[in-house]
Structures are given as C-alpha cells and as structure tokens.
Amino acid sequence: MNYSIFQSPRDILYGQDTVNLVGEKAIKFGKKVMIITGKHSSKKTGALDKVLDSLKKNNLDFVVFNDIESDPSANTVRKGVEVAGENGIDIIVALGGGSALDASKAISMVASNGGDIVDYEDNIPHKEGIPIIAVPTTAGTGSEVSKFSIITDTDRKIKMLIANDLLIPKVAILDPKLTLMMPPSVTAATGMDAFTHAIEAYISKASQRTSDLYAIKAIELISRNLAKAVLKGDDLEARENMMVGQMYAGLAFTNSSTALVHSMSRPLGAYYGVPHGLANALLLPEVMKFNRAACADRFKAIAAAMGENIHGKSTREISYMTIDTIKNVFLETGLPTKLKEVGVDESNFENMAEDAIKSRTTLLNPRKPTVEQLIEIYKTIY
Numbered sequence: 001m002n003y004s005i006f007q008s009p010r011d012i013l014y015g016q017d018t019v020n021l022v023g024e025k026a027i028k029f030g031k032k033v034m035i036i037t038g039k040h041s042s043k044k045t046g047a048l049d050k051v052l053d054s055l056k057k058n059n060l061d062f063v064v065f066n067d068i069e070s071d072p073s074a075n076t077v078r079k080g081v082e083v084a085g086e087n088g089i090d091i092i093v094a095l096g097g098g099s100a101l102d103a104s105k106a107i108s109m110v111a112s113n114g115g116d117i118v119d120y121e122d123n124i125p126h127k128e129g130i131p132i133i134a135v136p137t138t139a140g141t142g143s144e145v146s147k148f149s150i151i152t153d154t155d156r157k158i159k160m161l162i163a164n165d166l167l168i169p170k171v172a173i174l175d176p177k178l179t180l181m182m183p184p185s186v187t188a189a190t191g192m193d194a195f196t197h198a199i200e201a202y203i204s205k206a207s208q209r210t211s212d213l214y215a216i217k218a219i220e221l222i223s224r225n226l227a228k229a230v231l232k233g234d235d236l237e238a239r240e241n242m243m244v245g246q247m248y249a250g251l252a253f254t255n256s257s258t259a260l261v262h263s264m265s266r267p268l269g270a271y272y273g274v275p276h277g278l279a280n281a282l283l284l285p286e287v288m289k290f291n292r293a294a295c296a297d298r299f300k301a302i303a304a305a306m307g308e309n310i311h312g313k314s315t316r317e318i319s320y321m322t323i324d325t326i327k328n329v330f331l332e333t334g335l336p337t338k339l340k341e342v343g344v345d346e347s348n349f350e351n352m353a354e355d356a357i358k359s360r361t362t363l364l365n366p367r368k369p370t371v372e373q374l375i376e377i378y379k380t381i382y
Contacts (some may be wrong), residue, residue, distance in 0.1 A: 004208040006255050007168060009134070009145055014174035014244060016236075019050045019135060022093060023058035025171050029131045030090020033062040036080060036104040037095040039069070045181045047137050051095055063087050068096065071159070071269055071276070072103035073152045077117045080107035084130065094134045094169065097190065098141030098150075098276065101134050105149040105167045108132055117151055121160045132169040137178040139229070139242040140190025140277050142197055142250020144172040152270060159266040161360065168254070174247055176240040184230045187242075188333035191226040193277030194246035195329065196284050198222060199302060200259040201252035203295045205364045208256060215252035219305040221245030223325075227332040259366070261287045263359035264374060267352035274342050281335050282342070285327040286377050292319050294367035299323075339382045349378045 013021060026033055033055055035048070042048040048064070055062050065083050067076055084092075084107060094104030106117050108129030113120075134144035143149075149162045182190070198218035201211055222245040228238035264287065265279035274282075292299065296319035303310050303322040306329070310318050336342055353374035356362060362369065 004210070006208070006210045007147065007165060008251055009169050009172045011171045012145065012174070012247070013172070014247065016177055017175060018173050019047065019175040019178060020054050022051050022133060022135060022173060023054035023056070023060055025133055025173070026055065026060055026091050026093060027058045029170070031061055032088055032090045033060050033093055034084055034087065034089040034091070035062055035064045035093045035095055036107065037064070037066050037068060037100050038097070039066055042095050042137060045137065045178065047095060047135070047178050051093060051135065063089075068100045068103045070099050071152045071273065072099050072106070073154050074117045075154070077103060077106045077110065077151055081110045084111040089130055092130050092132045094132055095137065097136065097138040098143045101136065101141065101143035102149040102151065104132055104134070105129070105143075105169075106151050106162065109164075109167060118153060118160070120162050124164060125166055128166050133171040133173060134169040135173045135175070135178070138182060138186060138190040139179050139239065139246045140193040142194060142246050142253065144169055144174065145247055145250040146254035148254065150266070150276070157270050158355070159270045161266070172247070174243050176236060176243045179239050179243060180234060180236070182233065184233065184334070187233065188226070188230045188335050189275055189277035189281060191222060191229065191242055191246070192281035192284065192330060192333060192335065194218065194242075194249045195222045195226065196261050196280040197253045197258060198249035199284070199288065199326070200261055201249065201256045202302065203291060203298050203366050204257045204259050205366060206257040211252045211256040214248040215256075216301055216305045218245045218249035218252060219302055221248065223306040223329050226329060230333055257364045258361050259364055260291070260362055260369065263356040263362040263365070264352070264377065266359065267355045268339075268344060270355075271348060271352065272342070272344050274344065278335060278342065281330055281333065282337070282339060282381055283377070285323060285330055286381050288326055289323050290369070290373070290377060291365065291367050292323060337381075339378065344382070346379070346382050349375045352378060
C-alpha cells in the first residue's frame with residue numbers, strides 16, 4: 001500500500017500576543033511546568049517575563065531551566081532530565097530558538113523513557129515524552145512543529161539527528177513580536193535556515209503532495225521578506241511573514257526531509273561550532289548547483305515562488321536562474337560567504353565529507369554524491 005502521512009502539532013497558534021496564551025494551554029496538561037530556555041536572550045527580550053506572567057495568572061507552579069547553550073550538548077540534556085525528575089514536571093514550555101526547542105524535545109523524551117540521550121540516536125522511544133508547548137523566539141528552525149532534535153555529543157564530536165513522531169510538540173505558539181529584538185545577523189542566519197528547509201523539503205526524494213504545498217508557500221514568504229526583516233528589524237509585517245514562513249517550512253521538512261545541505265552543515269557545527277543556520281546558508285547555493293541537473297523540473301516552482309518570470313523559458317534556463325536567485329537571497333542577508341571567514345580548517349574537509357556521506361539525509365538527496373564531490377563543494381566555498 002502506497003500512502004503518505006502528514007503530521008503536525010495538535011494546536012498551532014499564531015499571531016501577535018499569542019504568547020499570553022501559554023498558561024491557558026499549559027494548565028490542560030497539569031500543574032507543574034518546566035520552562036526550558038537559553039541563558040540570557042529570552043530574559044533580555046522580555047519573552048521569559050511574558051511566559052511567567054501567563055503561568056502565574058493560571059496559578060501554575062514552574063521551574064526555569066536556563067542552561068541551554070547554542071547547539072545543545074548531551075550533558076545539558078542530562079542535567080535537564082535530572083531537573084524534570086526532581087520536580088515531577090507535567091508540561092514543558094520550550095522558549096527560545098532551535099537550541100532550546102531541540103533540547104526540550106530530548107529532555108522530554110529521556111525523562112519519560114529512561115536511559116541516556118545517546119541511546120536514542122538509533123533507537124525508538126516506546127512512549128510519549130512530557131508534553132511540550134513550543135514558543136519560538138526566532139524565525140528559522142521550524143522545530144516547534146517538527147519531529148527532529150539535533151543534540152551535540154561532544155565526546156564523539158558529532159551532531160546526533162534524533163527523529164521520531166513522538167518528538168512533535170503538542171502545541172506551537174508563534175508570536176511575531178517575540179522576534180522583533182533579534183539582531184540582523186541572527187535574523188539572517190535563522191531565516192536562511194528556514195529557506196534551506198523549504199527548498200530541501202521540496203526537492204527531497206521523500207517529498208509528498210501536502211509537504212510540497214507548505215514548502216512552496218514557505219519559499220515565497222521567506223524569499224520576499226528575509227531582506228526586509230534583516231534590514232528593518234521593526235517591520236512587523238515582515239517579521240510575521242517570516243514567522244509563518246519558517247513554520248510552513250518546518251511542516252514541510254518534518255513530513256518529507258531535508259537533504260545534502262543539512263548533511264554537510266552538521267560537521268561544520270560539530271567540528272567548528274558554526275551556527276546551524278549560517279552553515280546552511282553558506283552551503284545552500286553551491287549544493288543546489290550540484291543538485292540542479294537531477295531535479296531541474298522542480299526548480300520551476302521554486303523560481304516562480306521567488307517571483308521570477310519563468311514564462312517562455314526552458315527548464316534548463318529556469319534551473320540556472322533559480323540558483324542565481326537563491327544566491328542573491330543569501331547575499332542580501334550580509335552573512336559571511338566563505339568557510340574560512342567562520343574559522344573552518346580546509347585540512348579537515350575529508351573527515352567532514354566522510355561524516356556527511358553517512359548522514360541519513362544524504363540518502364534522500366536528489367543526486368547521489370561521492371566523498372570527493374563533497375570535498376570539492378567545501379573547497380568551492382572555502
């Protein structure tokens with residue numbers, strides 16, 4: 001039997017001031033709340049205070065676990081599991097960027113299923129974790145609607161991709177006002193992360209009809225609003241479009257998959273600490289050039305979504321035009337354009353390529369690469 005399944009959180013709330021509904025949603029799951037967030041940003045922006053006010057209004061008990069670093073580590077997950085167990089947590093509020101949301105999923109899963117986070121790199125949890133309300137404060141990862149969590153195992157220097165349907169949060173709350181204080185560089189990197197999600201979901205071998213709809217709409221919203229959000233951070237319309245666009249991208253890739261860009265970006269983070277969104281941004285144009293011939297027909301819809309006039313042009317012409325437009329979207333962000341600018345050592349390209357070739361997302365890339373081809377891609381953007 002050939003069929004597809006489309007999955008998402010039970011509730012997705014989006015719009016200005018929806019963060020004030022956190023407590024109303026949380027009380028349906030219990031009384032003891034664990035807020036999982038980063039060390040400083042959610043407090044600095046006022047997002048944490050808004051969540052706390054909402055929980056207090058609903059007479060909920062809470063504990064704040066604010067140890068989440070960029071690219072959360074297995075050790076941080078272990079600490080979070082201890083806190084959840086000691087406090088008898090009923091519900092997790094994941095507040096922040098992709099790191100906080102990914103860590104929340106991992107903590108939720110291990111707290112309910114036992115064992116250690118590294119056990120779940122290849123094993124499937126047998127029961128649902130602690131329910132999660134995901135409240136993103138960046139517009140990029142789509143983690144609030146996805147079944148994926150990326151956790152860094154610092155001992156092995158790898159980023160573990162943990163994927164399971166049980167990781168999807170119960171509720172996602174998307175308030176564009178929470179993104180207004182994102183600095184331009186973070187806006188750019190997270191936006192390019194979402195842009196990559198949408199494009200890879202659309203060209204992935206695992207794409208499906210419903211995910212395609214969300215992917216194309218995400219490409220449209222992100223490509224037409226990212227530069228506005230970077231250059232004028234108080235443009236609330238652009239911020240709202242980016243927030244919705246990245247959520248659409250999250251729904252797209254969690255129901256299809258990402259592909260080679262993500263396979264190649266993970267070693268950049270694991271070896272050199274390059275932020276995930278920036279790593280994707282650096283790789284996206286060159287990897288799409290590599291993929292072009294294998295999925296040129298899919299580039300038509302991508303080009304149209306980005307606002308290009310494809311009338312009267314051949315598939316080949318459109319595919320090349322698509323790559324140029326993707327590169328221009330990237331260049332408009334002002335992000336670094338070379339690996340050497342972000343501290344990557346070219347002597348390690350072979351190890352990075354070997355890591356990337358083993359990734360499960362490489363199997364879903366439209367064109368099968370070799371290690372040598374991946375090394376060349378790294379060299380091209382060095």
